[in-house]
Amino acid sequence: MRSETPPSVTVVGIGAGWFQDLSRTATAALHDADLIFGSARQLALLPGSVTAERRAWPSPMLPALPGLFEDARDRRICVLASGDPMFHGIGATLARVLGPERLRVLPHPSSVSLAAARLGWDLARTDVVSLVTAPVAALGRALNPGRRILVLSSGADTPAAVAGYLTGRGFPDALITVLEQLGGPDERLVTGAAGDWTMPAGDPLNVIAVECGDGPRLPVVPGLPDDAFATDGQLTKREVRAVTLAALAPAPGELLWDVGAGSGSIGIEWLRAHPACRAVAVEPDAARVATITANAAALGVPHLRVVHGRAPEALDDLPAPDTIFIGGGVTRHGVLENCLERLKPAGRLVANAVTVESEAVLAGAYARLGGELTRLTVQRGSPVGGFTGWRSFMPVTIWTMTR
Numbered sequence: 397m398r399s400e401t402p403p404s405v406t407v408v409g410i411g412a413g414w415f416q417d418l419s420r421t422a423t424a425a426l427h428d429a430d431l432i433f434g435s436a437r438q439l440a441l442l443p444g445s446v447t448a449e450r451r452a453w454p455s456p457m458l459p460a461l462p463g464l465f466e467d468a469r470d471r472r473i474c475v476l477a478s479g480d481p482m483f484h485g486i487g488a489t490l491a492r493v494l495g496p497e498r499l500r501v502l503p504h505p506s507s508v509s510l511a512a513a514r515l516g517w518d519l520a521r522t523d524v525v526s527l528v529t530a531p532v533a534a535l536g537r538a539l540n541p542g543r544r545i546l547v548l549s550s551g552a553d554t555p556a557a558v559a560g561y562l563t564g565r566g567f568p569d570a571l572i573t574v575l576e577q578l579g580g581p582d583e584r585l586v587t588g589a590a591g592d593w594t595m596p597a598g599d600p601l602n603v604i605a606v607e608c609g610d611g612p613r614l615p616v617v618p619g620l621p622d623d624a625f626a627t628d629g630q631l632t633k634r635e636v637r638a639v640t641l642a643a644l645a646p647a648p649g650e651l652l653w654d655v656g657a658g659s660g661s662i663g664i665e666w667l668r669a670h671p672a673c674r675a676v677a678v679e680p681d682a683a684r685v686a687t688i689t690a691n692a693a694a695l696g697v698p699h700l701r702v703v704h705g706r707a708p709e710a711l712d713d714l715p716a717p718d719t720i721f722i723g724g725g726v727t728r729h730g731v732l733e734n735c736l737e738r739l740k741p742a743g744r745l746v747a748n749a750v751t752v753e754s755e756a757v758l759a760g761a762y763a764r765l766g767g768e769l770t771r772l773t774v775q776r777g778s779p780v781g782g783f784t785g786w787r788s789f790m791p792v793t794i795w796t797m798t799r
Contacts, residue, residue, distance in 0.1 A: 405465065405473045405494060407481045409504030410438065412580025412601060422502045431468050434476030448474070461493045478601075480506035484526045484548060508546050510578040511603045514585070522546055532557045536696025537668055539565055541611050547604040552597035555586075555604050559593035567611035568592075576602045614695075618642065618665045625691050630658035630684060632723060632748070635774045636792050641665055643746045643768075643796045644719050648672040653717040655707050655735065656680075656724025660688030660700065663721075667697035674699075676714055680706035680725075708734035716740050722747040726754050732761060739799050749793040758795040767797030 406425045411417055418426075426432065429448040432439065439450045454460045465473070480503040481487025487501050512519040523538040526548040535558065538545050547558060555574045562570045568591025576584045576599040586595055590606075614620060619638035625631055632640060640662060644652065646669035654663035657677035666675050677692075677700055679685050685704045692700035703710050708730040720735045726747050739745055749755045762769045771793050775786040 404500045405475060405490065405498055406500045406502065407475045407477050407487045407490065408502050409477050409479055409481050409485075409487075410441075411479060411504045411510070412577040412583065417504070417579065419502065425500075425502065426474055428472060429474040430471040432474045432476065433464070438476040438478075458489065458493075461490070465494060478507070479504050480509070483508065484528065505579070507548065507575075507578055507603045511546055511575050511605055514575060514578070515573065515605055517544055517546075517605070524548070527554055527558075531693070531698050532561045533693040533698040534696060535561060535606075536565060536694065537671070539567060539608060539611065539614070539696065540616075541608055541613055543608045545606040545608070547606060549600075549602045549604055552600040552602070555595065555602065556593060556597065558604050558606065559588075559590040562590035562606065562608075563593075565611070567608055569609045570611070571607040571609065573605040574598065574602050575605065578603060616668070618669070620661070620665060620668075620695070624695065625659045625661050625664075626687050626694075627659040628684065628687070630724075632658070632661050633774060633789060636748070636772055636789075636794075637661055637665065639770075639772055640721065640746060640748060640794060641669075643794060644721055644744060646670060646673050646719075649674070650718035651675065651715060653678065653711070653714065653720045653735070655711070655720060655722045655731065656726075657688055657702075658684060658723060660691050660702070662723060663688075663700055664692050664695050664697055667692075667700055668695065674701075676701045676703060676717075678703045678705060678707055678710050678714075680704070680710075707731045711735070711738060714738075718743050720745045726757050727751075732757060736765075736799070741799055743799050745795075745797050745799070747795045749795075750790045755793045758793055761797075762795055765797055767795060770794045770796070 408422045408425060426446050432448045432450050436452045439452060475486060477486045481501050483506045491499055508524055523543060523545045525535050525538050525545055528548050528550050559572055570590040572590055573585055573587045618641035619634050622634050646666050648670045649672045652663060652666045652675040654675060654677045657663055657679040660677050663675040663677040667673050677688050679688060685702055688702050692698055707725050711734055716738055718740055720739055725731050735745060747758055749758050771791055773791045774789045777784045778787040
């Protein structure tokens with residue numbers, strides 16, 4: 397008879413030292429299990445004394461997880477995980493899929509903890525970037541002179557990819573240390589400069605330590621230099637961008653719609669504000685879509701979702717946003733109305749206007765709905781003969797409202 401409460405799923409963190417390093421509790425859980433899930437590599441490491449059925453994860457794994465555990469509902473299940481299962485690991489995924497109440501997690505020190513211990517790095521002052529499922533461009537958000545970064549690798553080819561990316565981003569002197577098989581009998585450390593990296597692919601189980609050294613500096617607050625973005629001229633200028641992002645007020649986990657994204661600068665800087673921020677850039681021009689994608693990769697946020705389409709039609713299938721920025725198309729019928737309708741309760745909307753017609757739309761919205769209306773004029777010093785004068789940009793009207 398099926399039990400009312402399914403038995404817990406025990407997630408066992410393992411290291412390269414493997415079975416001899418496990419706690420008594422973890423060892424007992426594996427010996428008592430009826431079914432053990434893991435990668436093919438992990439399952440092959442199990443000793444013969446563990447008699448449970450061994451089942452490798454299917455590909456793709458995530459959609460199959462609910463069915464796998466429902467089919468084995470009455471069995472004692474163990475899941476093998478690398479290091480700490482709750483740090484970029486399967487444990488965090490299972491907590492979302494099965495619920496934390498079904499999990500018993502027995503962690504091993506994470507590869508990041510082991511790497512920091514080997515190198516003598518203060519982990520609290522070290523950035524951690526996972527490239528397990530992300531492109532190497534995700535490293536860009538953490539790059540700045542003097543920073544230390546630990547990179548979770550996706551395999552044997554990742555160190556060379558990281559070296560090439562660092563060199564291309566202006567950090568050829570960055571010191572790279574590849575730590576292979578941490579904690580195991582075959583542990584090995586290989587060190588070299590990014591610009592001189594010639595090491596062949598090594599062990600796929602590795603962590604990459606990066607000491608950035610000297611290189612280009614990028615601020616972490618909104619208002620990147622205009623020349624940080626490739627553009628055809630459709631770019632929110634730095635001063636206006638900084639004020640606009642202050643009005644948008646990025647917060648961890650929130651989703652932004654950047655409608656009429658141009659060069660993508662607003663969505664990109666929103667994502668750079670915090671690793672958990674999410675953004676969708678909507679742009680009707682195909683060339684600009686390519687530019688947005690390239691800018692996002694260059695500035696370390698390749699996870700920016702770019703939608704090629706024209707609002708309001710392109711907004712129909714997007715998840716409801718916490719915040720919306722309308723940088724273009726506010727005069728188009730239905731754009732503002734659709735955005736206001738889709739905005740979550742207590743969500744924020746910020747719209748910029750530079751033409752008389754778009755200003756009129758925002759003035760009308762302000763009269764009906766309230767909020768704040770700001771007019772911003774930016775002047776930059778520029779040469780006038782042998783002297784310096786002020787060159788004005790077009791004034792920008794900014795409407796901000798909270799639903």
